[in-house]
Amino acid sequence: MQIINNVAKKKNSGQLIRSAAAFGVKQVFIVGKKKDVSFFGSQGSQRRVDLKFFNGLSEMKDHCTQQQITVCGIEIGEGAKSVEMHPFRGPTAFIVGNEGHGMEPREMDICDHFVYIPQYGDGTASLNVYVAGSIVFHHFGMWAKYQETPVTGAKFDVNSEPLVPLGTYTEEDLAKREARQRKREEKERLEATESNSEELVNKGL
Template sequence: MENEEEKRKEKYESYVIVHNIAKRHNVGTLARSATAFGVTEFILVGKRDFNAFGSHGSTSHLRFRHFHTLSLAHSFLKERDCDICGVEITDNAIAVNEHPFTKSTAFLLGNEGTGLSDKECEICDFFIYIPHYGGGTASLNVTVAASIVLHHYGVWAGFAERSREGNKFLVAEKPANQMKRNFCTETAEAIAEERKVKKENAANGFFNEEAASSNLLDALFDS
């Protein structure tokens, strides 16, 4: 049993996928929860800028990755043998406290108002929901939901608890060359992909003069 738990601690990773969240200021709080619960990478799809309000500096301790489309994010995660878990109350959703996890998992949370879109559901391998025990609300804030889900995954995966000092957990030293940020830096591959998509859309007449001068990622945010 002990050997199995040690393997879990070394084997499993968690990811958070942020796509089409209506309230951009929620991303900073999501990043704070992701840092607290051992998330490996925070994946932004569409827009790469975000409001870091509520992160309390945690974005400096979190690895970010950006993709222009859900299909690109899906391919990246599948190359890493990672399940994609939609956090949504669907007919086949499993309660998060049943811990229906089997491997490294990326969690996709829905828009605050409308939940997961059909396109988002298509890339999910399974769905979980958070049981409610009171009758006063139909849903949770996306950041609260993320915290509950990520905590449950960390318990299942056997992530090591951080050391404490007084009534706080010890914060790691800020990584070298890391600053507070409100955007995800682009890799050479991502820049090349952006140029490719822009060229294809322009050839198809997707951009008018006004759109051509705007941020490409705004046009792709709902991809």
């Protein structure tokens, strides 16, 4: 699983989802409103992972606890273990920090443990969030022994059937969708009634 929260650059959300889809991540937990999430850069991969929306970090953490999902922060810091050690603990949801200032204290508080990516050059202090996510997803896939996707020509095969076209929504999202649907149906009913009334008037009835 992958967690998206507080990603500053909109294109990074889409690219994170694309990387998640490439490395076998099946669910993406998005904290916040759907309208605030950009899928730019995902190349349509958001339709091939299960998008689950949460109103806040605490709600998302409660879900992980109930489902026995470990939350792993991708962050350089004290106590973090090298991703090369594969210190994973079963079903895991990964969260990356903000591009500018890293993970916030409230994000770190929900993490069960942390991993970092060793660097071997001194030309930059850190990696872009979707690059960091990609590396960790790849290591997790190796640790979990995911089966490699078949290749056709020079590209990996893509499932022709989207996993979940519309993603998964919170109860609040579903309630809003139902309310909008009722409003549309009521509008259509009124328009139909008005149309019938006009026809009767035109016929002189």
